[in-house]
Amino acid sequence: xxxxxxxxxxxxxxxxxxxxxxxxxxxxxxxILDLTYKYFSGEKKNSVExxxxxxxxxxxxxxxxxxxxxxxxxxxGLIDDYKEIAGIKYAFYLNLN
Numbered sequence: 001x002x003x004x005x006x007x008x009x010x011x012x013x014x015x016x017x018x019x020x021x022x023x024x025x026x027x028x029x030x031x032i033l034d035l036t037y038k039y040f041s042g043e044k045k046n047s048v049e050x051x052x053x054x055x056x057x058x059x060x061x062x063x064x065x066x067x068x069x070x071x072x073x074x075x076x077g078l079i080d081d082y083k084e085i086a087g088i089k090y091a092f093y094l095n096l097n
Contacts, residue, residue: 004042018066
C-alpha cells in the first residue's frame with residue numbers, strides 16, 4: 001500500500017491507497033476518485049508498518065482507498081462501513097480523542 005503523511009504541529013493526516021490503484025482515475029455518475037494527484041504519492045508500506053503508524057496519538061484523519069487498505073481498517077476496528085465509487089472501496093477514520 002502507498003502511504004502519504006501530511007502533518008502540522010499537532011496532527012497527522014494519513015492517506016493509504018492500494019498499490020494497484022495509485023495513479024489511476026475512476027468515475028461513477030457525478031463522482032470522481034482521482035488518484036493521480038501528488039497528494040496520494042508516498043512510501044510503500046506493509047500492513048504491519050501501517051498498523052504501527054496508526055497507533056500514533058497524533059493521527060487525526062486517515063483516508064483508506066482500495067480493497068486492501070479498507071480491509072485493514074475493518075480488521076483494526078477503525079471503521080465499520082465503507083463506500084464505493086466505480087467498485088473502488090474507500091473510507092475515512094476520524095480520531096476525536
